[in-house]
Amino acid sequence: MPQTSRARSASTIVLTAGLLALTACTGPEPTPPPKNSPPVFENEEQALAAGTEAYESYLGVWNRVVADGGVDAARIDEVTTGELRTFENESLSKLKELGWTFSGAASLEVFTISDWYSKPDAAGVLIVGSACVDMTGLHAMDGAGESVIKPERPAKRTWAVHIAPGAADQPPYVLAKHEVIKEGSSCGE
Template identity: 40%
Template sequence: MPVTPRPRTHSALALAAGLLALTACSGPDPAPPPSSAPPVFASEEEALTAVTETYQRFQQLSYQILAEGGADPERIRSLTSDEVAETEMDGYRRAADQGYVFTGAPTIQSTALDLWLPYPDPLQVVARAELCIDISNVQVVDGAGTSVVSTERQPQSLWSVDISYRENDQTLIVGAKEKVDDRCDD
């Protein structure tokens, strides 16, 4: 007995019905995402400038607090993460307890950008750099006016610094800092 092939329309209809069922479950097209904020940095050059300026503001305020004998140390919070602020305020307290007087100010000799991101990472970091800080103009004396600066002190030191984006006030802050070396490579 001859076998008559069945038309393939039943298979095609079953496949089409299955695909329609799948698309029906997906619902309407999602709404477009809300307009996103502009990037923190548009270029590497902009990031380098911002890192240098942010750290310079931090450094100026930090040394101002030290020069004022540690008065109103909470001011540093406006330019740092909570962790950096706590470390700095502890240093201000120790210097004040010792009766140290600071004169002069450090200067940034160079900034080498290691990383920059147009948008903050999950830890809010937007840039990481190594900064060469010249401390040769900084003098520290005790209550008797005697210098407590070691004669072995190097005139420069190298620091690794994370710059973070503080979303609530949309500012750049020093998120982390660590001394890398007592000298800068020239």
């Protein structure tokens, strides 16, 4: 009998040592992410300020790329995301192919928000709004020096805008959607 209990004792020791080795290899339980992260915006004023700043940043980069005739259109990536990024890159790259030269700039006249979220919605959107842009300061000439801007071009263009959180290498807020919704002689039309 003493041999049996020695065998049991040896196997118990081996099993215990194995379990201890396994538990020693595992680290502490990971800390779960906080269930309630703080809101991005506490009120509409903060959302409006962030949306306005994001749109002005976008328009600034857009104006610089246009002024350079579409050269290095990928600069627009700094201030856009998703499908809008692809669309803007393709559109701005075409300017280089056309050989047009640009002067002046488009300018933001009014930015308004129709909705804002304290956290991104399912599509990643934080702010839904519109931007009315004055286009009268932007001029374009073809290779012969002739204006390519039609005299009947509307002075103002209003865009539906979605603002989303920026990636780590971007500003805090970037454009995710930018579609013309109306054109006219003023923002109120």
